[in-house]
Every structure is written in structure tokens, then in C-alpha cells.
Amino acid sequence: MIGEKLVNRYEILEKVGDGGMALVYRAKDTLLNRIVAVKVLRDQFSSDMEFVERFRREAQSAASLSHPNVVNIYDVGQTDTAHFIVMEYVQGQNLSAVIREKGALSDHFVVNVALQIAKALAHAHQHGIIHRDIKPHNILITQEGQVKVTDFGIAQAVSAANLTQTGVVLGSVHYFSPEQARGVNVHSSSDLYSLGVVMYEMLTGRQPFRGDTPIAVALKQTQETPIPLRQYLPDLHRDLEQLVMRLLAKDPEQRPRDAEGVVRVLQRIERELEAGNGDEHTVVLTAVDVPENKEVDEVAGKKGQKGKGRRKKPAKSRRVGTVILILAFLVALGWGLMKIIPMLLFGEDVQVPAIVGLNTMQAEQLLRASGLILSIEQEVYDNNIPAGHIVTQEPVAGRIVKQGRPIEVRVSMGPQILEVPDVAGMSPREARLALTQAGFVLGEEREVYDPDAPVNAIVEQYPEPGTAVEIGTAVDLVINRGREVLPYVVVPDFRGQLLADVRSSIQSYGLSVGNLWQEYSTVYSEGLVIEQNPKPGEEVEVGWPIDFVYSQGLPKQPVRVPDTPQAELPPQPAQDQWRSLRVQISVPEGPPQEVTILVIDDFGAREVYRETHPGGERVERIVQGRGDGAILQVYIGGRMFENRLFKE
Numbered sequence: 001m002i003g004e005k006l007v008n009r010y011e012i013l014e015k016v017g018d019g020g021m022a023l024v025y026r027a028k029d030t031l032l033n034r035i036v037a038v039k040v041l042r043d044q045f046s047s048d049m050e051f052v053e054r055f056r057r058e059a060q061s062a063a064s065l066s067h068p069n070v071v072n073i074y075d076v077g078q079t080d081t082a083h084f085i086v087m088e089y090v091q092g093q094n095l096s097a098v099i100r101e102k103g104a105l106s107d108h109f110v111v112n113v114a115l116q117i118a119k120a121l122a123h124a125h126q127h128g129i130i131h132r133d134i135k136p137h138n139i140l141i142t143q144e145g146q147v148k149v150t151d152f153g154i155a156q157a158v159s160a161a162n163l164t165q166t167g168v169v170l171g172s173v174h175y176f177s178p179e180q181a182r183g184v185n186v187h188s189s190s191d192l193y194s195l196g197v198v199m200y201e202m203l204t205g206r207q208p209f210r211g212d213t214p215i216a217v218a219l220k221q222t223q224e225t226p227i228p229l230r231q232y233l234p235d236l237h238r239d240l241e242q243l244v245m246r247l248l249a250k251d252p253e254q255r256p257r258d259a260e261g262v263v264r265v266l267q268r269i270e271r272e273l274e275a276g277n278g279d280e281h282t283v284v285l286t287a288v289d290v291p292e293n294k295e296v297d298e299v300a301g302k303k304g305q306k307g308k309g310r311r312k313k314p315a316k317s318r319r320v321g322t323v324i325l326i327l328a329f330l331v332a333l334g335w336g337l338m339k340i341i342p343m344l345l346f347g348e349d350v351q352v353p354a355i356v357g358l359n360t361m362q363a364e365q366l367l368r369a370s371g372l373i374l375s376i377e378q379e380v381y382d383n384n385i386p387a388g389h390i391v392t393q394e395p396v397a398g399r400i401v402k403q404g405r406p407i408e409v410r411v412s413m414g415p416q417i418l419e420v421p422d423v424a425g426m427s428p429r430e431a432r433l434a435l436t437q438a439g440f441v442l443g444e445e446r447e448v449y450d451p452d453a454p455v456n457a458i459v460e461q462y463p464e465p466g467t468a469v470e471i472g473t474a475v476d477l478v479i480n481r482g483r484e485v486l487p488y489v490v491v492p493d494f495r496g497q498l499l500a501d502v503r504s505s506i507q508s509y510g511l512s513v514g515n516l517w518q519e520y521s522t523v524y525s526e527g528l529v530i531e532q533n534p535k536p537g538e539e540v541e542v543g544w545p546i547d548f549v550y551s552q553g554l555p556k557q558p559v560r561v562p563d564t565p566q567a568e569l570p571p572q573p574a575q576d577q578w579r580s581l582r583v584q585i586s587v588p589e590g591p592p593q594e595v596t597i598l599v600i601d602d603f604g605a606r607e608v609y610r611e612t613h614p615g616g617e618r619v620e621r622i623v624q625g626r627g628d629g630a631i632l633q634v635y636i637g638g639r640m641f642e643n644r645l646f647k648e
Contacts, residue, residue, distance in 0.1 A: 063076070073152075088148070090140045113139070135198065138150050203233060209226065211638070213638050219433075223437075353366050357390060360409075420475060428479055497528065518551075526551055527550060528551050531548070579626070593636050600633065
């Protein structure tokens with residue numbers, strides 16, 4: 001595309017970005033003679049006309065925003081082969097690159113950036129536009145330090161497209177709100193939650209929730225509370241810490257009411273930080289006006305003098321006093337350095353004692369006896385070391401160092417206590433996932449027969465739900481397998497049967513009814529099953545839900561048959577809408593990684609494969625999806641490596 005001129009106006013100069021939804025190019029607007037950014041939709045999105053139309057409307061809506069902290073949208077257009085939007089070109093780097101390069105950022109920088117993001121959100125929310133995808137990658141910072149938030153409104157178009165929704169959600173899983181993870185309606189408070197995640201990452205250099213897979217992170221977003229900021233940053237401004245934790249509240253009602261309120265809080269914190277910074281680094285010498293009396297004469301040494309000479313002498317005296325103070329300070333500083341530097345450079349060599357496992361008082365006494373200093377760097381949860389005792393030390397015991405050296409330690413806060421989640425009624429697979437993602441380990445599993453409970457469901461657990469226990473505690477499960485029923489069954493062929501008959505008999509096969517969809521059919525009578533998932537012959541766990549597509553009969557509007565014998569009848573709907581795709585995956589060289597394959601089709605989003613493979617191994621699978629819009633997604637180590645339509 002380099003060198004092409006879109007709509008005879010935008011000359012593509014170079015590619016500057018490559019996202020999951022679009023490619024971004026630097027281009028020249030030959031009409032207005034200015035540099036712009038052109039975002040071109042990928043082919044799989046461009047082929048979905050419903051999505052393209054929604055994308056165009058949302059981009060035009062976002063173009064109504066005009067704010068110094070929002071990337072301006074100039075134009076929306078299309079060619080025979082591409083759909084694109086033209087945006088303001090911002091020179092600088094995105095916040096993700098800044099965090100990756102520098103790690104944890106200063107309080108002043110975080111407050112300044114967050115304040116500009118909040119102003120952009122306040123402006124957009126006032127115009128009825130919710131971003132839905134606030135993350136460091138969408139926050140640009142110019143060389144002058146100005147923040148520009150991009151992609152307003154575009155996330156709305158993406159999230160509204162049914163077949164692409166899961167792919168987009170997984171892409172920003174570390175930053176979206178609990179309500180987005182649950183798939184419920186999104187309001188402006190969701191943007192505030194995402195802002196809280198971004199601020200947390202800027203302050204600590206890490207995201208509040210991490211996991212091996214996108215699904216694991218999504219579960220943490222809905223269930224877990226982030227580690228308090230004060231554990232990483234003991235000296236963090238208290239109001240700043242409280243603001244971030246309020247933004248990260250699971251309940252939207254507990255977050256700040258609106259972005260405008262966040263702006264006001266950040267402005268106040270910014271003023272306090274600036275005032276505190278001045279107090280810390282500036283020595284203020286206040287000149288005191290002394291009245292014209294004998295005190296002036298005594299300072300000047302000329303008792304009784306009046307008029308002009310009496311006014312000049314105090315000023316000169318103050319200057320002399322200031323010089324004396326500065327000289328005294330420099331002398332004291334030099335004396336201190338003369339004492340400290342030799343101690344650091346030429347002090348006696350001592351062996352670092354072992355203090356791991358001791359309490360802080362014992363450790364400090366032992367270090368002091370060796371001429372060393374205890375420095376507490378972090379407090380952490382630890383299941384094996386009691387609260388207030390040393391977990392790690394650096395330098396390690398036995399190392400030879402100079403006296404006066406600080407020994408950095410991490411101090412235990414004791415075991416982390418969590419409530420056991422309720423997994424009753426879940427399938428064993430769902431329960432295992434919920435428990436491990438919540439920080440527990442799997443204990444023993446045993447089977448019972450309970451005629452009043454669903455087959456292949458959890459009926460009891462130990463410890464019981466809500467019990468407060470240490471993280472990492474083993475949870476035992478009791479599973480209702482059913483009398484004389486095998487753990488796995490072969491799915492029968494229900495196609496062509498009445499749905500009512502299937503629903504009444506499916507439990508006898510050890511299965512259950514899942515999702516139901518209606519379709520008009522000229523082949524199947526009303527109420528008959530047209531398709532099912534899983535397909536006949538597949539082996540599934542007992543109690544597995546089967547999704548059905550069933551007929552609602554002929555189309556309601558009668559089809560007019562032309563009188564002329566040459567006319568063709570309307571085409572019959574395809575009987576087999578299933579598509580197969582051969583997937584070939586090469587695991588990157590290195591440590592073993594988990595390979596996950598997701599399918600998003602007429603039956604929704606589902607996981608069809610998950611296994612851990614060693615580095616360098618090649619994986620080949622044949623997967624199936626139903627419908628023209630079926631999408632395949634491949635993840636390796638939690639990162640998306642492939643996202644494409646089955647029909648490509």
C-alpha cells in the first residue's frame with residue numbers, strides 16, 4: 001500500500017503501526033498539505049458490511065470530539081479494496097512503550113498523564129461517547145509531554161459486532177472492567193476502571209492482574225482485589241493511592257461518579273505534590289524587617305545612628321549572615337562526607353549475617369552488631385514465614401561487604417487469607433478452573449450418586465464456600481456422576497427429531513440442553529432439529545450441554561413464483577453450514593507453552609483445544625465452525641498468534 005493515494009487525496013508514506021483490527025500508516029493529505037495518520041481496516045473486518053457500517057457511524061460520531069487531549073478524526077472513507085479513517089498524526093510514543101522502557105514512573109508524571117486522560121474522558125462522556133478500550137497502547141504522549149487519547153468510538157463499533165466481540169475483549173483483557181468481562185452493559189464508569197488499571201501500571205510498572213491465559217485474567221478482573229499500592233510504594237501520596245483503589249472498585253457504584261470528579265481530585269493532588277516538592281528541595285531564607293531602634297544599632301555596631309546609614313547596614317548585615325550560613329552548611333557537609341566516604345570506601349570488611357527467618361528487631365540488632373544497616377524494601381505475603389519476619393535479604397548471607405552497607409530485605413505479612421469460592425453446580429472442569437484462578441489448589445475428588453442434582457456437577461466441596469483460608473489451600477470436590485453412568489458418552493444424532501422429544505429424553509443419555517436457536521427452513525418441518533453441537537459421534541463428559549438449531553418452518557412472507565417457466569425458483573438454504581479448517585501451529589523455541597484454540601461461530605465462543613507443548617514442537621489440528629462468519633483464534637502462551645475467518 002506504500003505509495004498509493006487513497007481517494008486521490010491521501011498519499012501513503014510508511015507503515016507506523018500494526019494492530020489486531022487495522023494497519024496504521026503515515027500519510028500526506030495532498031489537499032491540505034499536512035501529515036496525517038490513516039488507519040486501514042484489515043480484510044476480515046472489511047468483508048463484514050454490517051461491521052463496516054457501524055464502524056463508519058462510530059468514527060463519524062467520534063469526529064465530533066474536539067479537545068486537546070483527544071486525537072482528532074478528520075475523515076472516514078473507502079476505496080474498492082479498503083475502508084479507512086484519517087486521524088491527527090501524533091509524533092511521540094505510546095504510554096505502553098514508556099512503561100516498557102522505564103518501568104515504574106514518578107508520582108508527578110503519573111498524576112500529569114492521568115489528569116490529561118481524565119480530561120479527555122470527561123469531554124467524551126459529556127458528548128455521550130464511551131471509549132471502552134482505555135489502555136496504554138491507546139494513549140499517545142508527544143515530545144512536549146501532551147497526552148492524546150486515540151480510538152474513541154472505535155471500540156463501540158468493535159464490541160457491537162457479534163462475531164468479533166470475543167477476539168476484541170481478549171485483546172484488552174488486562175484493562176477492561178469487571179462488567180465488560182461479564183458481558184453486561186457498559187457505562188462511562190467502565191472507562192474510569194480502565195484508567196485506574198493504567199494508573200496502577202504506571203505507578204508500579206506492572207498490571208494489577210496477571211494470568212497465564214486471557215480467560216484467567218478476566219476471572220481475576222471479576223473476582224480478585226489488586227495488591228494494595230502501598231505494598232509496592234510505602235511513601236505514595238495517600239490521596240493518590242485512595243483514588244486509584246476507588247477507580248478499581250468492582251462495583252461501579254463505588255467508583256468516582258464521573259470523569260469530571262476525577263479531574264478535580266487529580267488537580268488537587270497535583271497542587272499538593274508541587275507544594276511538597278518545593279518544601280523538600282528549596283531552602284527558604286526569610287529576610288526579617290527590623291524596626292529602626294537600638295536593635296539595628298546593635299547589629300550595625302553604631303548605636304544612635306539614624307537615617308540613610310541605618311537602613312543600609314541591616315541589608316548588608318543580612319547578606320553577610322546569609323553567606324555565613326551557607327559557608328557553615330558547606331563546612332558541615334564536607335565534614336560529614338569526610339566521615340562517611342572513608343567508611344564506605346575504606347571501612348572494614350564484614351561478613352553479612354544470615355537474617356532470613358528472624359523478626360525485624362532481631363535482624364536489626366544482628367546487623368547493627370556488624371556495622372550494617374537494615375533496609376526494608378517490600379512487604380509480601382508468605383505462607384511459610386510468620387508476619388514480621390525476614391523473607392529474603394540482599395546481599396545474601398556470607399557475602400563480604402564494607403561496614404555501613406544497607407542490607408535490603410523483604411518482610412513477610414504472613415499468609416494471604418482468601419474466601420473459598422462457591423463451585424457447587426459447576427462441571428468439574430469449570431470448578432477446577434475457578435479454584436485455581438482464585439489462588440487455590442485442587443485436592444481430592446470423589447464421586448457420589450445424587451438423584452436430585454445434575455449429572456457430572458459439583459455437589460459438595462471442602463472447605464465450604466465462604467470459609468477464610470490461606471491462599472494455596474487444597475479444596476476437595478464431590479462430583480455427582482449418576483448411577484451406572486460412564487464419565488464420558490458418545491453424542492447421539494438428534495437431527496430430524498422433534499425438539500420437544502429431544503428435551504424430554506436427553507437426560508437419559510447423560511446430557512443436557514444448551515443454547516437454542518431458530519431458523520426458517522424449507523426442508524425441516526417446524527420444531528425439528530436442524531443442527532447440533534457437538535456433532536453426532538463426538539465423545540463428551542457426562543452432563544455436557546448440547547446446543548441445537550431447530551426449524552421454525554417456512555418463511556413467513558410467501559415466495560412469489562413468476563408465471564414465466566424460464567424463471568428460477570429462490571435458492572434453497574444450504575443444508576451443511578459447518579466449515580472445517582486445518583490448523584498448523586509452530587510453538588516458538590524455548591520453554592514449554594500452552595496452546596489454546598478458540599472458535600467463535602453461530603454457537604458463540606468456545607474453547608476447542610488446550611494443551612501444553614515444548615518449544616519447537618509443531619501442532620496440527622482440524623477444527624470446525626458453523627456459519628459464514630466463523631472465526632478461528634490461536635493463542636500461544638496467552639498471546640494471540642492467529643485470528644481469521646474459516647472461509648479465508
